[in-house]
Every structure is written in C-alpha cells, then in structure tokens.
Amino acid sequence: MNLIKLLDTICPDTKSAEDRDRFYSRRDAFRQFGDFGKKVALAAVPLSILNSIPHVAKADTASLIGVLNYALTLEHLEYRYYQMGLDSGVIEAPDRVIFQKIRDHELAHVRFLQEVIGNVLNGTPVAEPGFDFTAGGNFTPFSDYPTFLALSQAFEDTGVRAYKGQAANVKESDVVLTAALSIHSVEARHASMVRRLRTKKGLDTVKGWITNGSIGSLPAATTAIYAGEENLSHGGVNVANLTGIDAAAVSEGWDEPLDMNQVLGIASLFLAN
Amino acid sequence: MINLKHTKMKNELIKPQGLVKNANRRQFLRMGTMTVAGAGLLLIGCNNDDDMVPAMPGMVSLGTGDIGILNYAYALEQLEAAFYAEVIKGSYFANASAEEKTIMGDLEKHERAHREFFKAALGTNAIGALEVDFSSIDFSSRTSVLGAAKTFEDLGVAAYNGAGQFLESADLLLIAGKIVSVEARHAAAIRDLINPGSADFAGDDIIDSNGLERTLNFTQVLTAASTYVKTEIDFSQLPS
Known part of the structure; x- marks a missing residue:
C-alpha cells in the first residue's frame, strides 16, 4: 500500500493558501517518511502527519469516502460475525484455524479502511452498526455449526x-x-474455502466457485446473493456459445457484481433494529 | 522508465544494452509493415494503431493501453489453459481422487474459457499463441502438479490485482474483476489441497498485515512466467 501515491490523488479543497501549503508540506514530509520503506504499514504512520491534511472534500474524495464507508460496513459485519463465532465455541476445533485467519483478515480490513477514511481522506469512518445474526430469530449461527458455515459462505460470496x-x-x-x-481477492479466497468446507462436511455439494446461480443447500433467503451469477455473456460475448464449453462451467469462470442497493438489501437482514 | 521495462525475458530482463537495437528494430518495423486496424469485439472501439508494434518472429508484443493489458491477461490465460490441458492428460490426473479430478477438470474449462474470451475480445489485436515450456513440471506427480498450479493461480491473482489500475475502460475493469475473483477461488482450493484444513488458503505469504493480497507488476509477473514460456514477450509499451 503506497500512501504517497494515495496522497497524490487527493487535492486539498481549500481556498486558503496557508492550508494548501500545509497540505503540500505535509505530503512532502510524508513522502520522505515513505522513503524508509515502500511498504509502510498504516499503523506505523504518525497520525500527526496525517491529521494535518486540510479538508479534502473534493467530489472525488467524498465519493471515495462513501464507497469505502460502505465497504467498512460490510467488513464490520464480517468481523463481528467471526469474532462472535469464535467466542461462542460453535466452530469445530480443527476448523478454528481457518476462521481465526478469516477473522484476522476482516479485522485488518476494518482497521485499514478506518485508517484510510479517517486519516488519509479526512472523512469520518462509519461506526459499527448493531447486528442481529439471527435475522429476527430465523437463524442460530452461534449454536448450530452448519448454520454458522452457511451464513459465512453467504457473507463471503456477498463480499x-x-x-x-x-x-x-x-x-x-x-x-x-x-x-x-x-x-476483493482475499474475500474470494475465504469464500472458496468456506464453500468447499461445507461440501467436505456433507452439508452441500457446492464447489469453491459458483455454479450457475445456485444457492446449493443454503436457505432460500440467500437467493439474492447468487442471482445473476448464471451470466454467460461478457462484453457482448456469450462465452458458452463461443467455446462450446458447458454453461455450468462458463458460469463458474466469471463472478458477477452486485450494486450497493442490492448488497445493502442483503445486509439489512442482519442489522439490529 | 519505459525503456528500462524492455523486454528480454529469462535472465536478461533489464538490459540497457539492448535498448538501442530495439528502438531501431521498432522503427524499421514501423516503416516496413502495415499495421492492422483493430477489429476486436464490442469493447475495444479504437486504439492507437500507430503504436502497435508488429512482433518479430518468435516474439510477441503486447501493445499499448487497454489492448496491451488485455493481451497481458490473454498471455497469462494462455499459460494457465495450456498447463491444465497437460494436467488432465497426465497420470497424476488419471489416478487423482474424485475431488481433485473435479477441481482440475473445472480449472481446465475455466482457463480455456478465459483464454478464448480474451482472444475473441482482442480480435485482430490479439497476440499469437505462446509457446510454453512445462519441462520443469512432472505431470505424473501430485506434488509437482499442485505446486505449479499454486504458482500459476497465485500469480494470476497478483497480476490482475496489479494491472487493474492501468485499465482505462470501466467495462474492462469489471470483466477483469469478474475473472480475478475466480482465480482467487482456484488459488485457495489448490492451496487447501496441498495443505488441507490449514490457513494456507489465504496465507501470510501472499496477504499482508492490512489484509491486502499482494500485487505484482508486469516485470515481476512476466519474469515469474518466463520459466514456462519460450516465446519472448515485449511488454515495453504497457502503461505505467
């Protein structure tokens, strides 16, 4: 993560010459700091440097903050889910190493996004919402391991x-x-692992990749998470027709996006009232 | 900077000596060869034909801009597809477990689909077929095949993650995003076959303390790939 480059993409939105000077001098100071090593961990960045950057309320920056806060909301959800799962004891002992690793990544993502939003873009990171992982009493993920795994898959594929x-x-x-x-690719690794784990345990027949738009044995409430994954056409090219490869395999070879409203619709099932 | 990214693969990747010669060769080719207008599918409207350098025999030039990036992806997908095509013909596969047969069979189809997609999308801008060299892989050995598969899948993810920022077209960026997450799914599965039930599916060797997967630049990726590719790849005109 090269913060220098990130700072270079941000322009101070200020008419004050003093603010601008301060921004650029801080950026230069930061640049020198960065010379010590290309991969500066965010946690190691002196906050005094970052905090001194003036308002960067450019439209681009505001839009970046919006997107990153959306991502942060999802990372909060995932982190809290795995932490509660590990705390509850629902995870079978040999699998804990898997979910500890996933939990560690989600926590790292939370902290990373908070740092970028708050201290690089000078925005306000969203607070962690309250979650209800029973979705109104419909699921028992922290007392039933198959349910825990099912929701884990759902969250990762959504992510x-x-x-x-x-x-x-x-x-x-x-x-x-x-x-x-x-x-994004880390979330995909998680998803692949959890999907295959469910199948190894005889809970499903899903593979690491998504076949057609299939939810497998997940609850019907997850239909929206897989809707559209059956797509075979990219850039106007129907790849099944192009190659003669079966539609199931072609659908597996491309993952499909969801927009913000679609994702928030899914996530809202797990927000506490 | 661009000149330093010139092209000699294998052990002479950065070789200032070769620059002058290459520039001359380029000019010569530009004068002596008519470039072919791009007629790729739908996504690629116009491109700078003037900058396209025809390849020497036994050498391919990825080209410039988004077309260059697509050719880069096409090169990697060619490599992966060729690898899995060999895997499913080999004795490791013949004797593999049902699960591993399913995975290898799927990966062969996915990578072949990716390869054919890029070829079609690039149309006349597509590089030719790469000549691969899998002499370092023992297709009868599970360890050797899975080790190579891990290398290819992890490399593919890091390559797409590193190249995304250079794509101008949002549509192409989305398509690359659709593919890279599948490569990551593959990589996690292969890693789990090698070390089942461990945290290696998303190991600390490729994911940093911020939870970010590594990215590799063009030089790093093509250097790593050069072990398996005989064809010389000129990537000197890729964006930077």
Whole structure:
C-alpha cells in the first residue's frame, strides 16, 4: 500500500493558501517518511502527519469516502460475525484455524479502511452498526455449526460481489482501486474455502466457485446473493456459445457484481433494529 | 522508465544494452509493415494503431493501453489453459481422487474459457499463441502438479490485482474483476489441497498485515512466467 501515491490523488479543497501549503508540506514530509520503506504499514504512520491534511472534500474524495464507508460496513459485519463465532465455541476445533485467519483478515480490513477514511481522506469512518445474526430469530449461527458455515459462505460470496461492484467507482484513485482489488481477492479466497468446507462436511455439494446461480443447500433467503451469477455473456460475448464449453462451467469462470442497493438489501437482514 | 521495462525475458530482463537495437528494430518495423486496424469485439472501439508494434518472429508484443493489458491477461490465460490441458492428460490426473479430478477438470474449462474470451475480445489485436515450456513440471506427480498450479493461480491473482489500475475502460475493469475473483477461488482450493484444513488458503505469504493480497507488476509477473514460456514477450509499451 503506497500512501504517497494515495496522497497524490487527493487535492486539498481549500481556498486558503496557508492550508494548501500545509497540505503540500505535509505530503512532502510524508513522502520522505515513505522513503524508509515502500511498504509502510498504516499503523506505523504518525497520525500527526496525517491529521494535518486540510479538508479534502473534493467530489472525488467524498465519493471515495462513501464507497469505502460502505465497504467498512460490510467488513464490520464480517468481523463481528467471526469474532462472535469464535467466542461462542460453535466452530469445530480443527476448523478454528481457518476462521481465526478469516477473522484476522476482516479485522485488518476494518482497521485499514478506518485508517484510510479517517486519516488519509479526512472523512469520518462509519461506526459499527448493531447486528442481529439471527435475522429476527430465523437463524442460530452461534449454536448450530452448519448454520454458522452457511451464513459465512453467504457473507463471503456477498463480499466478493460487493467489492466487484464498486471497482469502477474508485478507479479514479489508482491506490484505492488497487487496495480494493487486494481485499476483493482475499474475500474470494475465504469464500472458496468456506464453500468447499461445507461440501467436505456433507452439508452441500457446492464447489469453491459458483455454479450457475445456485444457492446449493443454503436457505432460500440467500437467493439474492447468487442471482445473476448464471451470466454467460461478457462484453457482448456469450462465452458458452463461443467455446462450446458447458454453461455450468462458463458460469463458474466469471463472478458477477452486485450494486450497493442490492448488497445493502442483503445486509439489512442482519442489522439490529 | 519505459525503456528500462524492455523486454528480454529469462535472465536478461533489464538490459540497457539492448535498448538501442530495439528502438531501431521498432522503427524499421514501423516503416516496413502495415499495421492492422483493430477489429476486436464490442469493447475495444479504437486504439492507437500507430503504436502497435508488429512482433518479430518468435516474439510477441503486447501493445499499448487497454489492448496491451488485455493481451497481458490473454498471455497469462494462455499459460494457465495450456498447463491444465497437460494436467488432465497426465497420470497424476488419471489416478487423482474424485475431488481433485473435479477441481482440475473445472480449472481446465475455466482457463480455456478465459483464454478464448480474451482472444475473441482482442480480435485482430490479439497476440499469437505462446509457446510454453512445462519441462520443469512432472505431470505424473501430485506434488509437482499442485505446486505449479499454486504458482500459476497465485500469480494470476497478483497480476490482475496489479494491472487493474492501468485499465482505462470501466467495462474492462469489471470483466477483469469478474475473472480475478475466480482465480482467487482456484488459488485457495489448490492451496487447501496441498495443505488441507490449514490457513494456507489465504496465507501470510501472499496477504499482508492490512489484509491486502499482494500485487505484482508486469516485470515481476512476466519474469515469474518466463520459466514456462519460450516465446519472448515485449511488454515495453504497457502503461505505467
């Protein structure tokens, strides 16, 4: 993650020459700081430097903050879900290593997004919402392991589609786009692992990749999460027709996006009233 | 900067000596060869034909701009598709478990579909078929096949993640995004076959403390791929 490049994509939205000077001098100071190592961990960045950047309320920046806060909301959901799962004891002992790793990634994503939103873009990171993972008493993920796994799969596959759907909305910032892509593929790795774990346990027949728009043995409430995944056409090319490869396999080879409203519709099932 | 990214693969990736020669060759080719207008499918409207450099025999040039990035992806998908085509003909596959047969069979189809998609999307701008070299892989050995599959899948993810920022077209960015997450699904599955039930599916070797997967640039990716590709790939005109 190259914060220098990120700062370069942001312009101070201020008419004050003093503010502008301060912004650029801070950016230069930051640039020097960055010379010590290309991969500066965000946690290691002195907040005094970042906090001094003036308002960056440019339309682009406001839009980036909006997208990243949306991502942060989803990461809050995922992190809280895995933390509660690990705390509850519902996860079978040999599988804990898997969910500890996933939990660690989701927590890292939460902190990373908070840092970028709050201290790089000078926005306000959204607070963690209250969650109801029973979805109004319909699920018991923290006392029933198959349910825990089912919702985990649902969240990860949703996360993949959510990030994919925002790629175009952050493409004006190379660094934010690259960071989003780098989270996106981690979510896809999680999804693949959880899907295959469910099948290994005889709970489903799903593979690591999504076949057609199938929900497998997940509850019907997850239909919206997989709707559209059966798509075979990309850029106007029907790949099944082009190649003669069966539609199921072609559908598996491309994951599909969801837009913000679709994802928030899914996530809202798990928000506490 | 661009000149430093020139092209000699294998062990001579960065070789300032070769630059002058290459520039001359390019000019020569530009004068002596008529470039072919792009007629790819739908997504690629117009491109800078003037900048397209015809390849020398035994060498391919990825080209410029979005077409260059698509050719880059096409090259990687060619490599992956060729690999799995060999896998399913080999004795590891013949004797593999049902689960591993399903996975390898799926991956062969997915990568072939990706390859054919890019070829069609690029139309006349597509690079030719790469000559691959899998002599370092033992297709009768599970360890060797899975190790190579892990290399290819992880490399593919890092390549797409690194290249996304250079795409101008939002439509192409979305398509790349649709493919990269499937490559990541593959990578996680292969890693789990190698070390089942562990955290390796998303290991610390490829994911940093911010939870971000590694990205690799063109030079890193093509250097890694060069072990398996005989064809010389000129990526000097890719965006930077």
